Amino acid sequence: xxxxxxxxxxxxxxxxxxxxxxxxxxxxxxxxxxxxxxxxxxxxxxxxxxxxxxxxxxxxxxxxxxxxxxxxxxxxxxxxxxxxxxxxxxxxxxxxxxxxxxxxxxx
Amino acid sequence: xxxxxxxxxxxxxxxxxxxxxxxxxxxxxxxxxxxxxxxxxxxxxxxxxxxxxxxxxxxxxxxxxxxxxxxxxxxxxxxxxxxxxxxxxxxxxxxxxxxxxxxxxxxxxxxxxxxxxxxxxxxx
Numbered sequence: 001x002x003x004x005x006x007x008x009x010x011x012x013x014x015x016x017x018x019x020x021x022x023x024x025x026x027x028x029x030x031x032x033x034x035x036x037x038x039x040x041x042x043x044x045x046x047x048x049x050x051x052x053x054x055x056x057x058x059x060x061x062x063x064x065x066x067x068x069x070x071x072x073x074x075x076x077x078x079x080x081x082x083x084x085x086x087x088x089x090x091x092x093x094x095x096x097x098x099x100x101x102x103x104x105x106x107x
Numbered sequence: 108x109x110x111x112x113x114x115x116x117x118x119x120x121x122x123x124x125x126x127x128x129x130x131x132x133x134x135x136x137x138x139x140x141x142x143x144x145x146x147x148x149x150x151x152x153x154x155x156x157x158x159x160x161x162x163x164x165x166x167x168x169x170x171x172x173x174x175x176x177x178x179x180x181x182x183x184x185x186x187x188x189x190x191x192x193x194x195x196x197x198x199x200x201x202x203x204x205x206x207x208x209x210x211x212x213x214x215x216x217x218x219x220x221x222x223x224x225x226x227x228x229x230x231x
Contacts, residue, residue, distance in 0.1 A: 032215035043221035091216040095167040098152040
């Protein structure tokens with residue numbers, strides 16, 4: 001099974017900040033990496049698929065990069081509605097494992 | 108717009124069987140893969156398994172042979188059964204639509220539509 005590790009587990013940031021979250025796979029997943037945002041009490045929402053493709057309707061301040069084992073989610077100019085927990089998931093093989101999550105909190 | 112509506116028993120006793128159903132509206136079940144994902148209280152997401160357009164299923168080995176995912180195309184629904192539940196199976200369970208895209212020499216699978224979630228509690 002492929003293990004996914006995110007860092008940091010949590011971070012504090014201010015509105016307008018640039019935020020970077022990293023995700024590392026225990027083996028290469030090519031560009032088969034997806035990012036989700038989850039707010040309390042809600043289902044996750046797809047942000048990025050295939051490492052860097054922005055899902056329709058997602059603001060352009062979200063971007064993804066990386067390949068192989070190392071990936072990054074960047075949020076440019078953090079907005080109040082972006083405070084949430086973010087998960088990466090590898091879509092390369094089953095079981096389609098998730099990272100443990102990164103909680104983005106208000107500083 | 109595709110919507111997923113899910114339901115099932117929310118309170119189970121240890122050793123009972125969890126049974127959830129997800130109805131798909133706005134799209135035919137055929138031609139897509141569908142998935143179940145769960146989230147224990149205060150914890151992260153765990154992929155349970157999925158069923159593909161041919162009706163073949165795959166599931167997380169961590170759940171051993173307790174998982175059955177099935178579909179009923181006549182009702183446009185798919186279901187999850189998890190036998191011999193314990194307190195560790197307490198979680199919010201989500202059904203979801205799976206899509207895929209070719210990326211260089213690989214196929215990337217991702218979930219783009221989710222149900223609202225069903226809270227399942229296992230307690231004696």
